[in-house]
Amino acid sequence: MSFDLETAHHPEQLRRVAIDPVSRVEGHGKVTLLLDEHNRVHQVRLHIVEFRGFEKFIQGRPYWEVPVMVQRLCGICPVSHHLAASKALDMIVGATRLTPTAEKIRRLMHYGQILQSHALHFFHLASPDLLFGFDADVAKRNVVGVVAAHPETAKKGVLLRKYGQEVIRMTAGKRVHGTGSIPGGVNKSLSAEERAALLKDAYQMVAWSREAVALARQLFEQNADVNSAFGRFDAHSMSLVRADGAMDLYHGGLRARDMKGGILFDHFDYSRYWDVIVEDVKPWSYMKFPFLRALGPDTGWYRVGPLARVANCDHIPTPLADKERATFMASPGAAGATLGYHWARMIEMLHAAESIKDLLHDDDLGGSDLVVTGERADRGVGVIEAPRGTLIHHYRVNENDEVTRANLIVSTTHNNQAMNEAIRQVARQHLDGQEITEGLLNHIEVAIRAFDPCLSCATHALGRMPLEVTIVSRDGTPIDRMFRDEHGRCSRA
Amino acid sequence: MTAARKVRIATASLAGCFGCHMSLLDIDERLLDLLRLVEFDRTPLTDIKTLGTRGPCDIGLIEGGVCNAENVHVLREFRAHCKILVAMGACAVNGGLPAQRNHLDLRDILSEVYHTEAGLAHGGIPNDPELPLPLNEVHPIHEVVKVDYFLPGCPPSADAIWKFLTDLLAGRTPHLPHGLIHYD
Ligand code: SF4
Numbered sequence: 001m002s003f004d005l006e007t008a009h010h011p012e013q014l015r016r017v018a019i020d021p022v023s024r025v026e027g028h029g030k031v032t033l034l035l036d037e038h039n040r041v042h043q044v045r046l047h048i049v050e051f052r053g054f055e056k057f058i059q060g061r062p063y064w065e066v067p068v069m070v071q072r073l074c075g076i077c078p079v080s081h082h083l084a085a086s087k088a089l090d091m092i093v094g095a096t097r098l099t100p101t102a103e104k105i106r107r108l109m110h111y112g113q114i115l116q117s118h119a120l121h122f123f124h125l126a127s128p129d130l131l132f133g134f135d136a137d138v139a140k141r142n143v144v145g146v147v148a149a150h151p152e153t154a155k156k157g158v159l160l161r162k163y164g165q166e167v168i169r170m171t172a173g174k175r176v177h178g179t180g181s182i183p184g185g186v187n188k189s190l191s192a193e194e195r196a197a198l199l200k201d202a203y204q205m206v207a208w209s210r211e212a213v214a215l216a217r218q219l220f221e222q223n224a225d226v227n228s229a230f231g232r233f234d235a236h237s238m239s240l241v242r243a244d245g246a247m248d249l250y251h252g253g254l255r256a257r258d259m260k261g262g263i264l265f266d267h268f269d270y271s272r273y274w275d276v277i278v279e280d281v282k283p284w285s286y287m288k289f290p291f292l293r294a295l296g297p298d299t300g301w302y303r304v305g306p307l308a309r310v311a312n313c314d315h316i317p318t319p320l321a322d323k324e325r326a327t328f329m330a331s332p333g334a335a336g337a338t339l340g341y342h343w344a345r346m347i348e349m350l351h352a353a354e355s356i357k358d359l360l361h362d363d364d365l366g367g368s369d370l371v372v373t374g375e376r377a378d379r380g381v382g383v384i385e386a387p388r389g390t391l392i393h394h395y396r397v398n399e400n401d402e403v404t405r406a407n408l409i410v411s412t413t414h415n416n417q418a419m420n421e422a423i424r425q426v427a428r429q430h431l432d433g434q435e436i437t438e439g440l441l442n443h444i445e446v447a448i449r450a451f452d453p454c455l456s457c458a459t460h461a462l463g464r465m466p467l468e469v470t471i472v473s474r475d476g477t478p479i480d481r482m483f484r485d486e487h488g489r490c491s492r493a
Numbered sequence: 494m495t496a497a498r499k500v501r502i503a504t505a506s507l508a509g510c511f512g513c514h515m516s517l518l519d520i521d522e523r524l525l526d527l528l529r530l531v532e533f534d535r536t537p538l539t540d541i542k543t544l545g546t547r548g549p550c551d552i553g554l555i556e557g558g559v560c561n562a563e564n565v566h567v568l569r570e571f572r573a574h575c576k577i578l579v580a581m582g583a584c585a586v587n588g589g590l591p592a593q594r595n596h597l598d599l600r601d602i603l604s605e606v607y608h609t610e611a612g613l614a615h616g617g618i619p620n621d622p623e624l625p626l627p628l629n630e631v632h633p634i635h636e637v638v639k640v641d642y643f644l645p646g647c648p649p650s651a652d653a654i655w656k657f658l659t660d661l662l663a664g665r666t667p668h669l670p671h672g673l674i675h676y677d
Contacts (some may be wrong), residue, residue, distance in 0.1 A: 023540045047623050055603035056595040072590040075512020142539040176512040176648050281607050284621035311593040
């Protein structure tokens, strides 16, 4: 089956409009729309133009390099990859239970990551749409405009992100691409001075996070009907939850709910994730399309990330965030709304700030028992709730300690079909039959930004791609030449 | 660079991980100072999609190497519109981690990821004309265009980026002291 608006019957007769690149998201992607002469929309696609092949070139590397290498996939939430890989390698080295110090240092690092990433997304990237309107002037619709119009809000956003980055630096050694987590544990704990330095500002961060939740809520509720309908679609959802059903962003079992909220599976052991998740490939995107095995590709796709997590769990184990969750769940239409992602994201930021504050009081952070090992295994799976959703790392290692196989399902990939559904819905609601303007096209991007996608890597500009490319060096010598044949195969000339 | 006009900065991520852009944002509060001195043209932070429509740029910061036809196009556009072009970070300087695929056959990698990977319903290598052609190898940007400055590091630290930019903005030749240059 093909989804409505996914594939036009006669694309050659239609006019192409492209949003290229999608901006104010992390990484690069583009959207194409195909329209007829009456501006009726016939096809809408979000293309992910990146291909890196990490799964292949990691093969043959010693496994202990993996947590450090794998972060270079994504500099926006490197900690998530660092930790998901470490968790997979914990299984390889037989570390079934980490020392309290190691687990708490890793958790602290992870909450730092959630805090900085959510602050970055809300304040630096998404807030211009919400504060100025979806079709505000392009020159104003960015973080510079926010700094000018709302200097205090902008400054708090910058400082919240800074704090999260400082938590990461102290636990991982560096703000971007640190090395703190290793198979079986961590390589450093926190000194008393480091803890004191972080604790000094921790309460301020909780207070500012509360303000951020209030702002996100106000922006949603001031126009609740419109915001709840914008790009809305029904979907299943998936996230990790703790054994008691609480939100747990670091560890747990997989829970999926259907679109009515009923449980599809619960506390599923993620080390056999392939029993419940399968991936599809479509020719027009490098990003795969995962779906729930039991339901199949047509109806089995689902949502992950803040919106899914906040609604999916039974409660949030920090009091302020849990209270905000109750308000959110009671707000009509918020929990299933595409724009509800922003509000849910800020609730999670508050949860991260509260968790950091609580952890910083725990003396285990200063312990010296950092690493454990046990019986060696040849396969390991690590799953974590990254800022954007469930992140799966899966490795096999041979007796020479070399990686022989790797499979990653990153957060944004889980949301692939959901993002495509959201923009098709926006196209139906706002673009169909209209004269296309820049402001209308930004509506599409607003829906994509709600997911905070991490598209990573490659850019793409307007126009059809040539079928042949030659790269010449500065002195005119050709250094690479590629072409694509009629079957879509790429080869070197 | 006169005081009459703000300095225009454009940035792009090619085959990079966005970590260099994160490091740029890691200047924290200094970002607010920077915004008083500069304005942004095309960058992932604004919705300006085409370079040069608002006049020439003074500084172009490029993160990431060149891995597909699209990157080549964007890089050339940056060179054409930016007075000073900077290779920011290990990937732009020498290809970085993505260049680890250079000793492998691209077809093998594509077919492993999209055909033979266990857990696929049915495979197939994406080949739509909307997708840019991947190059056989990942190239450092100086192999394709002339580069004025190289900022090493994975990523270069926020302090290094700050020192580099403030030197440039003050009209000085950028100089990074020992401690700010690193090659991780
Ligand atoms: S140099 Fe490092 S931080 Fe910068 S894009 Fe490359 S991998 Fe990412």
